[in-house]
Amino acid sequence: MMSFFREGKLVAVIIGILAAYLLFHISPIVTTMNFNGAKQLGAVLQSFGATILTISMITIFYDLLMKSRQAKATKKTLEEAIDKKFESLNSLKASGIESAYEVFPEEDVGTLFVEAQEEITIVQTWIPEDLSLASSISKALLGGCTINVYLVKPGCYASKQRSKEIYEGSITFENEVSNYTHTSIIRLRQAVNQNPYKENLKFYFYEGTPTMAIYSADGVSFVGLYFRNKNSKSAAHFKVGSPTSYFGKTIKSHIKAIKTEATLVPDDYEYKSQQYD
Structure with missing residues (x-):
């Protein structure tokens, strides 16, 4: 009309x-x-x-x-x-979350590490072998970064429990996570063995429930979730771009608590089955 x-x-x-x-x-x-x-x-x-x-x-x-x-x-x-x-989206961004991913954003994390100017922090149960982070870690060392990797202590209750969760609660595989943790340390140390700054790559063990996987550098963090029957690299991740946001502060506080209780893994660390008994 x-x-x-x-x-x-x-x-x-x-x-x-x-x-x-x-x-x-x-x-x-x-x-x-x-x-x-x-x-x-x-x-x-x-x-x-x-x-x-x-x-x-x-x-x-x-x-x-x-x-x-x-x-x-x-x-x-x-x-x-x-x-x-977009009110809910704006709320998420205000809390610090910039992006979400269905699986581990390997390329984005690798770029973050290579371009990092300060300390790199990794908090995990173990680092899966099929991730190509070894190359990014080596380049970050050459760039002058210190890299601290915090892994769940092999053989501790949290490690065995996580192993059961991934492998559908089977007691037979309760030491799988412990074995993978050991393999992560050996593999990454071998990958940077010829790097002149290899001493700046340090490993620590912590005992506690792994609440989230963290890959952090220069105030930016990629955070992965732990679900049953699935390792973290295959689960959802999100990017926190502001260290002063709610999630940014929470992650920083979480890492600080782990650092306080973590123990340095010696350079001569070797696998021994009795460590897990």
Whole structure:
């Protein structure tokens, strides 16, 4: 209905402008005609044309003004709708979460490590062999970074419990996580063995329930979740980009608590089965 009226108004304005144009051109002709009242009629036609033109122009300007107001109102409505739609997303960003991933974002974490300027911190149960982080860690060492890796102590209750959770509660595999933790240390030390700054890669053991996997550098952290029947690299991860945000502060506090209780793994650390008994 509104569209119909707008189209009708447009047609009326066009007709009015054409009528005014014709009246302006006819009035001088009428004025020169040889009959009584010709001059008066010409003047009336000219005045009538001017009136029609004035009304048409006022209509045009009024319509433009109303459209401008309507556009502003529409813009405001859209902005309010968008703000409401993304309110939850804005809340997440305010808490520090910038991105979410279905699995471990290996490439992004590798880039974070290679470009790191300060300390790199890793908190894990173990580091899976199929992750190509060894290369990024080696490059980070060459760049002058200190890398501290905190792994769940092999043989402790938390390590055995996590092993049961991943392997569907089977007692047979309760030492799998302990074995993987050992393998992580040996493999990463071998990977940086020729690196002149290899002494800046340090491993620590901590005893406690692994609540989340953390890969952190320069105030940015990638955090992975632990689920049953699934290792962390195959589970959801999210990126925390601000160390002063809620999650940023929580992660920092969590790492600080682990550091306080962790013990340094000696350079001559070797696998011994009795360590896990």
